[in-house]
Amino acid sequence: MIRLExxxxxxxxxxxxHVLKGINLQVERGELVSIMGASGSGKSTLLxxxxxxxxxxxxxxxLNNVLIKDLSENKAAEYRNRMIGFIFQSxxxxxxxxxxxNVALPLYYQNISRKKRNILALEYLDRMGxxxxxxxxxxxxxxxxxxxxxxARALISKPQIIxxxxxxxxxxxxxxxxxxxxxxxxxREGMTLVVVTHERDIAMQTHKIVHIKDGIIGEIxxxx
Amino acid sequence: MWDIWQxxxxxxxxxxxxxxxxxxxxxxxIFMLIILLAAGNGLKNGVKSQFSWRAKNSLMMxxxxxxxxxxxxPKNRSIKFRPGDPEYLxxxxxxxxxxxxxxxxxxxxxxxxxxYTYSSMVGVTPDFPKSRNVEVKSGNGRFINEADILQAxxxxxxxxxxxxxxxxxxxxxxxxxxxxxxxxxxxxxYSDDNMNQSPYTYAPLSTIQxxxxxxxxxxxFDMLIDGVNSVKDNEILERKIRESLGRIKDFSPDDNNxxxxxxxxxxxxxxxxxxxxxxxxxxxxxIGTLIAGVVGVSNIMLITVKERTHELGxxxxxxxxxxxxxxxxxxxxxxITLFFGYIGMIAGIGxxxxxxxxxxxxxxxxxxxxxxxxxxxxxxAVSATAVLIVAGVLAGYFPARKAVKIKxxxxxxxx
Numbered sequence: 204m205i206r207l208e209x210x211x212x213x214x215x216x217x218x219x220x221h222v223l224k225g226i227n228l229q230v231e232r233g234e235l236v237s238i239m240g241a242s243g244s245g246k247s248t249l250l251x252x253x254x255x256x257x258x259x260x261x262x263x264x265x266l267n268n269v270l271i272k273d274l275s276e277n278k279a280a281e282y283r284n285r286m287i288g289f290i291f292q293s294x295x296x297x298x299x300x301x302x303x304x305n306v307a308l309p310l311y312y313q314n315i316s317r318k319k320r321n322i323l324a325l326e327y328l329d330r331m332g333x334x335x336x337x338x339x340x341x342x343x344x345x346x347x348x349x350x351x352x353x354x355a356r357a358l359i360s361k362p363q364i365i366x367x368x369x370x371x372x373x374x375x376x377x378x379x380x381x382x383x384x385x386x387x388x389x390x391r392e393g394m395t396l397v398v399v400t401h402e403r404d405i406a407m408q409t410h411k412i413v414h415i416k417d418g419i420i421g422e423i424x425x426x427x
Numbered sequence: 428m429w430d431i432w433q434x435x436x437x438x439x440x441x442x443x444x445x446x447x448x449x450x451x452x453x454x455x456x457i458f459m460l461i462i463l464l465a466a467g468n469g470l471k472n473g474v475k476s477q478f479s480w481r482a483k484n485s486l487m488m489x490x491x492x493x494x495x496x497x498x499x500x501p502k503n504r505s506i507k508f509r510p511g512d513p514e515y516l517x518x519x520x521x522x523x524x525x526x527x528x529x530x531x532x533x534x535x536x537x538x539x540x541x542x543y544t545y546s547s548m549v550g551v552t553p554d555f556p557k558s559r560n561v562e563v564k565s566g567n568g569r570f571i572n573e574a575d576i577l578q579a580x581x582x583x584x585x586x587x588x589x590x591x592x593x594x595x596x597x598x599x600x601x602x603x604x605x606x607x608x609x610x611x612x613x614x615x616x617y618s619d620d621n622m623n624q625s626p627y628t629y630a631p632l633s634t635i636q637x638x639x640x641x642x643x644x645x646x647x648f649d650m651l652i653d654g655v656n657s658v659k660d661n662e663i664l665e666r667k668i669r670e671s672l673g674r675i676k677d678f679s680p681d682d683n684n685x686x687x688x689x690x691x692x693x694x695x696x697x698x699x700x701x702x703x704x705x706x707x708x709x710x711x712x713x714i715g716t717l718i719a720g721v722v723g724v725s726n727i728m729l730i731t732v733k734e735r736t737h738e739l740g741x742x743x744x745x746x747x748x749x750x751x752x753x754x755x756x757x758x759x760x761x762x763i764t765l766f767f768g769y770i771g772m773i774a775g776i777g778x779x780x781x782x783x784x785x786x787x788x789x790x791x792x793x794x795x796x797x798x799x800x801x802x803x804x805x806x807x808a809v810s811a812t813a814v815l816i817v818a819g820v821l822a823g824y825f826p827a828r829k830a831v832k833i834k835x836x837x838x839x840x841x842x
Binding site for chain 2: 308
């Protein structure tokens with residue numbers, strides 16, 4: 204599903220910072236993978252490259268056998284829209300849209316009619332157990348509810364992979380487990396997930412843990 | 428397409444204050460511009476109307492007393508306009524198209540039965556309406572004609588207000604008016620836009636001559652001039668008229684008191700010069716106001732886009748194309764400027780039209796006002812609004828383009 208071959212990334216903010224130094228990684232369809240590393244290890248950069256939110260300097264990145272390299276803005280937008288679902292630590296819901304509208308937003312960029320979008324969004328919210336909160340604004344919901352809205356939003360466009368950046372970072376321990384259970388359930392239904400985290404007990408719940416340190420992949424732990 | 432409106436409506440509804448502030452600066456810019464231009468136009472129209480009772484290409488000339496000894500003759504001699512002078516002057520100066528002698532007898536009492544009013548009897552020739560804005564509307568009889576002059580008929584043309592005072596609701600045509608114990612038959616009723624003076628009563632020149640000026644002299648000449656369009660040419664013509672009249676009446680061409688000349692065109696041109704200056708000034712201020720509005724819109728759009736960077740980043744992460752984000756921001760900017768620009772325009776036009784109608788109603792009581800019809804032509808109002816809208820679009824476009832170029836991760840970090 205994901206194939207990274209010799210990915211290099213250097214940031215040029217003042218002095219050059221070589222963040223990723225030849226990353227090779229493979230993620231199979233249906234896998235639930237976690238990436239662990241200290242801050243500054245390059246794990247967030249790696250996730251951004253995986254999510255086509257950032258580009259890379261050299262190497263090759265294949266997503267579902269499509270080479271993701273030197274894409275135009277429009278092409279990148281289209282791939283993000285159709286192949287990738289994002290879950291962020293800070294939820295990144297649009298504050299003035301209600302839960303249903305937030306969930307429906309990716310479909311707006313697929314030119315799906317409003318009516319159809321909203322029906323689908325309600326369906327996904329229902330799966331997340333949030334049907335009665337469909338018309339609430341993000342500010343009227345708890346952190347766990349917000350993250351579940353974000354998960355629904357990530358799922359609605361039926362992407363190839365879901366990328367989660369510290370999905371439980373802003374949640375208390377009880378909600379954290381709820382969200383992890385939800386992600387595992389999504390994975391059981393066949394979705395490929397890559398979770399970036401620094402919490403060991405989160406990583407322990409995935410199939411394999413990829414340790415990243417100083418821009419190179421170290422140990423890969425297989426779980427189960 | 429409907430969806431983008433939903434998106435925009437959503438944003439506007441959630442950002443009422445910001446929308447209102449943007450809109451207000453647009454509406455205010457347009458409103459002030461229209462008010463300013465209308466005030467300028469009102470002033471201009473008002474002054475133009477001060478000239479409207481006379482044809483603009485005319486000279487008025489009346490005799491005075493010499494102030495310079497000339498040809499061995501002493502000063503302080505009184506000059507008289509005599510029959511034959513008009514024909515002589517016309518022969519001397521090809522620019523004079525018409526020369527209309529006038530005799531004015533002030534303070535006459537006009538009465539019909541118990542009703543009476545005061546008026547000045549003015550002896551005129553049939554060409555008189557060419558020089559003054561005196562109109563006999565159809566159905567109101569006729570003006571003085573050649574036969575009246577030749578036979579020195581005792582006929583008068585009265586003002587419509589005089590007619591109302593003397594005859595109330597009866598048609599005065601063919602009826603008789605007593606003027607200082609002499610009966611005159613009313614042959615016509617005239618109208619003019621003269622509101623503040625007691626209206627004149629017109630009679631044949633010859634009749635007035637016989638009754639009031641048996642020594643055969645005229646009180647003034649109205650001259651219609653052709654082909655003299657600049658202030659300088661007018662001064663030259665005035666000088667030449669003084670010269671040729673001075674030759675037959677023995678006064679110096681430098682003697683400005685021997686005959687007085689009032690040149691409507693020169694006056695008009697000078698006043699118009701002043702008003703063109705005022706117009707220019709008003710335009711400069713107006714454009715300044717417009718620029719202030721544009722800057723206001725740009726400022727707020729800049730803040731808006733900055734404020735929305737995070738949201739736009741989310742949209743990009745979810746698959747929004749750069750063009751769709753650009754479209755979203757620019758369309759919102761257009762909608763706001765269009766809507767509020769329209770409100771400002773309507774409010775401005777509304778206020779000016781209200782002022783105009785108030786002035787035209789009160790004009791009847793207060794006399795001729797320095798302000799008249801203070802309105803702006805619709806094309807100007809519309810194009811000013813269009814300028815502001817275009818500016819609003821550009822104001823939204825540039826920050827939006829910048830926002831679109833930011834990588835989604837940077838936008839997402841921006842919280």
